[in-house]
Each structure stands twice: as structure tokens, then as C-alpha cells.
Amino acid sequence: MNLRAIGAIYAFELARTRRTLVQSIVAPVLSTSLYFVVFGAAIGTRITEIEGVSYGAFIVPGLVMLTLLTQSVTNASFGIYFPRFTGTIYEILSAPVSAFEIVVGYVGAAATKSIILGLIILATAALFVPLRIAHPAWMLAFLVLTAVTFSLFGFVLGLWADGFEQLQFVPLLIITPLTFLGGTFYSVSVLPPLWQTVTLFNPVVYLVSGFRWSFYEIADVRVGVSLAMTGLFLLACLAAVWWVFKTGYRLKT
Amino acid sequence: MSSIISIRGLSKTYAGGLRALGRIDLEIRRGEIFALLGPNGAGKTTLINIICGIVTPSQGTVTVDGHDIVKHYRATRALIGLVPQELTTNAFENVWATVSFTRGLFGRPADPALIEKVLRELSLWDRRDSMIMTLSGGMKRRVLIAKALAHEPKVLFLDEPTAGVDVELRQGMWQAVRELRDSGVTIILTTHYIEEAELMADRIGVISKGEIILVEEKAELMRKLGKKELTLQLAEPLGAIPPQLAAYRLTLAAGGRELVYTYDAQAGRGGIAGLLRDLGAAGIACRDLHTTQSSLEDIFVDLVHEKP
Ligand SMILES: Nc1ncnc2c1ncn2[C@@H]1O[C@H](COP(=O)(O)OP(=O)(O)OP(=O)(O)O)[C@@H](O)[C@H]1O
């Protein structure tokens, strides 16, 4: 195991984040605050409570998930797409590193960054609404699992993408809608039965539900199911990455 | 001398169906400077990229220091440093960070003293804190060389390393390359400046259309294929070559005012003395004479053009 290589890639990727610190942190914090102002304050005065939790507090887990998903996908996809685009990937390919080590370096760094952001958003949220975390260990577990899974997904996206449009397309047109429709701002139970069934095909529902359970012990689907679905998605992403490196897809000619 | 790189039956067909390499067999000797010459698109970069792990071979095997490049890629890649042909750098990083990064990537412990030495040798020390995007093209090229040397490779590939580097620095660079060779590093370089191959290489390989068409000691190559020409400026123009000189390979030039004698460097009894004596006997006087020797460039052009 070339631990130094993992360390080098990881440190390089985090240094990239440091160089763009302001936009990497200020932007998500600002947009989260806006959600609170709009949803929490404006709508929250009408919708008072959902299953005994104030509306402002109810949306916190969903908001953290929204940031976590988009940031994981964007960070990881840019992280690997950029060296492909500039050609510096030659160095990674010619180094004595295994596919596993490359993935750990890039995905680890992307996940680290989005976890840090998730925690910052959580802290920001605590300024607006009273937060309660019933199961901190589970909360962290869901946070890490989701960050890693979607960073893997972003990594595959970054390998697949042929241009910057595609990189932005997926988070914007797939992740964000799925998150909005995944019970971030409402409980799935308020939907008509048909839509409840449709919603169950949205993977984000399981993430948000499980994550929210670790805060307030309320959930749209059982926690076990949430965990299993997240694990399943993780496995799917791992399989995709494994296939990419086995075939050299988009990496080697 | 033993081989450090053995290439057996190597071929590469790119996805689009383009056959970039035929069946290449080549041995690189330990500690030599090997120059790979060939026209654009001959397959030089493809060959190098296969050995370094960037391009997957279609057929054949390559071993580096006895290790297979696919099965034991960790062992082989750790031995190899690569300076790519394209200037590919991380624009937003500084010189020091990018060179140190390579060392880490190759699994070596941090060694600031070594990085400093490499940067000084390549005249980059003053620019160590500069962002790469602020460097000139020649400086970027040297950053790539510094990166390749940062992990102390035993084999160094230089894919057109001097493209865009000015004359003075180029000489410094070649000096550094010679020192590396003297310290035991094997160097494989491609270049379009044939004088450089002539100046630097111990052996020369010529590749054309994906086939190695010749591998030879440089000195031997020059001896075998190097033509010499003796040009005699005549006092009086000649209409035709006199029959008593027919045994010599002579041509008339400059409207009969010059007589050109072509002879191989290996011809041994070159016969210049004989020719001059016979000229005297035929009553032909000459005002001046000079000789020229074909350069590697001429040899190269001849070779590549002979291939259909
Ligand atoms: N990634 C690729 N996909 C398809 N064809 C390629 C690829 N890379 C190179 N080729 C083709 O393979 C052939 C050999 O290219 P290569 O880059 O090895 O030549 P070269 O000898 O290095 O040339 P130059 O002196 O211009 O650098 C060329 O015909 C080129 O178009």
C-alpha cells in the first residue's frame, strides 16, 4: 500500500479547497441561511409543526443533506475531471499507485470537504432554530456514509464527463431535484398515496429520512431500510469505480 | 552490459483502429543514453507511454529491471521518471508544491534538501514559490523535468525535453543529463533536434511508422552510414570527367568548375592521395578543396525516406 501517495493526493485536493476557501464555504452557508429565512421564517409561521418538531428544525437534516449531496458530487467530479482535462492525469497514471489508492485519495478528500461543510451548515442552522440530535453517532454515520457514497458517484461522473457542462448538468438537473422531491422540506406522508409510492424510487428519500431520524426519531421509512438503501447505493458506486479501473475506461487509451 | 528495459513483440492499435506500433523488439542497456528518433507520428510517445503505464499495450511484453510493467507495475513505475512531451501542469500550484507532490505520489519520504538540489540544478530555485501559470514555457518544461527527478528514478524518459528551452539552458540541461547518466541513470530521449542526439546519445534507434528500423551505436552509425565528400575547385572548368578517372565516384558540379568525390568513411584506403595523383597525371589543376561529412540528420532523412 502506497500510503504516501494517498496522502499526497489527499493533501493536494484539500489544498485546492483551501485556495478557494471563500467560495467553498461562504456560498453554501449563505444559501442555507436563505433557505432558513424563506422556508423557516416565512413558511414556518404557517406550517407550525410536523410530527411534534417545529418546521424550521424539521428542514435542517434535509438542508444538510442537500449541501452534502451536491458538494460531494461536485468536489469529487471536478477533482478527477480537472487532471483529465489538463492532462496532468499522466502523472497519476505513471505513478506506482493502485486504483484503490487513487480512489481513496480523491474520494477521501472530496468526502472530507463535504463533511466539514455539512457540519458548518449544521452550526449555522443552530443559530436559527433549536437543534436536538437524538443519536449523534448515527447522525455522523449517515453523514459520512452519504458523503463517501456521493463522492464515489461524483468520481465516476468526473471520469465519464466529456465537458464541463456535463459536470454541472448532473448535480443541477439530477441531484438537486431529487433532493427537493426527497422529503427535504416536507414529510413524505403529506403526499397523496400514489406520489408516496413514486417517491420511494427516489434514493434521496432514504438518506434524508434516516438522517432526520438520527435527529428527531421521526422517519418516512424505517431506519434499517434507510441504512440498507444507502449501503446498496454505496456498493453500486464501488462497483462502477471498480469497473472503470479494471477496463481503464476513459483513463487509458 | 545487461538490459534494463526489454521490449518484446510490443504492438499498439488505438481504439479508432490506428496501428501506432507494429511489433517492437528493443533492448535498452543499463546506464546508457538512448535516443529515439523518428518523424511526427512515428510512435515514439506511444512507446514511452506504454512503458510508463499511461497507454495499455495491445500485444507483447515489457520488463523494466526484470519486472513486468503490467504484473509488477509498482516496481517498474517506481523506477521510472517521465517528462511528457506536452506541457501539462497544474496552473494554480507553486513550483515547490508540485515537485514535492510527485515525490509523495511515488511513495518516497519528503526530502526538502533533494528538492532544493533539483530545483537549483534546473535554475528554478528562485521561482520555487511562483504559481506555475506565471512561468514561461521553458520554465514549465523544466518544472516537468524537476518533477520527474523528484523521486530519484533509475530510468528517465525525456519526450522532447528541450522543445522551447533556450540555447543556454539547453546546454545546462544536457550537462545535467550527462551527470545523471554518470550517476547510473538510464536515459531514453526523443528529440527533433538531431544534433542533440548526435551530441548526447550512446545509441540511436530510428522509428518510422511504428517500426524500429534501426538500432545502432552512434559512433558505428556515423561510421557506417556517414558519407564523406571531397569537393575540388578546379582551375579550369571541365566538360566531362576524363576516362582515366572513371574508377573514382566523381561528379561534376558548378558548371564543371567543381569536381565532387564521394567516398564512404569506411572505405579504408580512401584513395584521396591516389585521386590527387591521378588528377595531376591528367593535367587537372585545382585551386582549393574541402571535405564534408554527412550529419546524423542526413542519415536519418535517408533512412526514413527509404521506407516505402
Ligand atoms: N490517444 C490516441 N488515440 C488515437 N490515436 C493516437 C493517440 N495517440 C497517438 N495516436 C496516433 O498514434 C500515432 C503515433 O503517435 P505518437 O504520439 O506516438 O507519435 P510520435 O512519434 O510521438 O510523434 P511526435 O514526434 O509528433 O511527437 C499517430 O498516428 C497518432 O495520431
Ligand SMILES: [Mg+2]
Ligand atoms: Mg511524441
